[in-house]
Amino acid sequence: MINKNKISNLKKERRSFLKLTTFSVAAIGSSFAVWPFIDSMNPSADVLAQGIKEFDLSNIEEGSSKTVKWRGKPVFIKHRTKNEIEEARNVKLSELKDPQKDEDRVLKPEWLIVVGVCSHLGCIPSGQKVSDAKGDFNGWFCPCHGSHYDSSGRVRKGPAPRNLEVPKYKFIDTNKIKLG
Numbered sequence: 001m002i003n004k005n006k007i008s009n010l011k012k013e014r015r016s017f018l019k020l021t022t023f024s025v026a027a028i029g030s031s032f033a034v035w036p037f038i039d040s041m042n043p044s045a046d047v048l049a050q051g052i053k054e055f056d057l058s059n060i061e062e063g064s065s066k067t068v069k070w071r072g073k074p075v076f077i078k079h080r081t082k083n084e085i086e087e088a089r090n091v092k093l094s095e096l097k098d099p100q101k102d103e104d105r106v107l108k109p110e111w112l113i114v115v116g117v118c119s120h121l122g123c124i125p126s127g128q129k130v131s132d133a134k135g136d137f138n139g140w141f142c143p144c145h146g147s148h149y150d151s152s153g154r155v156r157k158g159p160a161p162r163n164l165e166v167p168k169y170k171f172i173d174t175n176k177i178k179l180g
């Protein structure tokens with residue numbers, strides 16, 4: 001004969017188990033419901049990749065350069081001297097592999113802003129530091145296969161087919177730019 005207390009205990013245990021199971025399923029269900037909501041509050045990969053960034057140029061002295069990271073790439077910001085501007089503007093377009101006027105590559109003559117990635121196979125050219133090799137045209141030199149860029153970031157010699165890219169940017173203050 002089955003003991004009544006034993007049956008009662010078994011029923012209690014069964015009820016507890018059902019409650020626990022129901023609670024767990026609800027908890028799991030709600031975590032799935034919450035995740036898309038939390039996820040939707042994060043910026044999408046596209047928004048992150050757009051990477052609009054502001055940079056202050058006031059601490060970059062004339063004749064020096066600064067490298068900033070934007071969209072995972074180095075961007076060269078060069079505060080050009082009068083000589084460098086003149087050099088860049090005195091070049092005939094017929095001498096250039098990728099003909100572009102210096103005036104069309106800058107918003108303000110003293111500030112050259114280019115993506116620091118060689119158009120040949122993507123190395124980062126040297127020339128950002130005063131002590132760096134700057135190539136035969138006083139700009140940048142890509143040691144990977146010997147491409148030379150001038151003080152406007154235009155390719156002048158070597159296998160690189162194109163000038164250093166000018167990214168989309170604008171001045172939002174006298175000495176502040178917004179990239180992107």
Ligand code: FES
Pocket residue numbers: 118119120121122123142143144145146147158159160
């Ligand atoms: S990657 Fe610059 S010259 Fe080849």
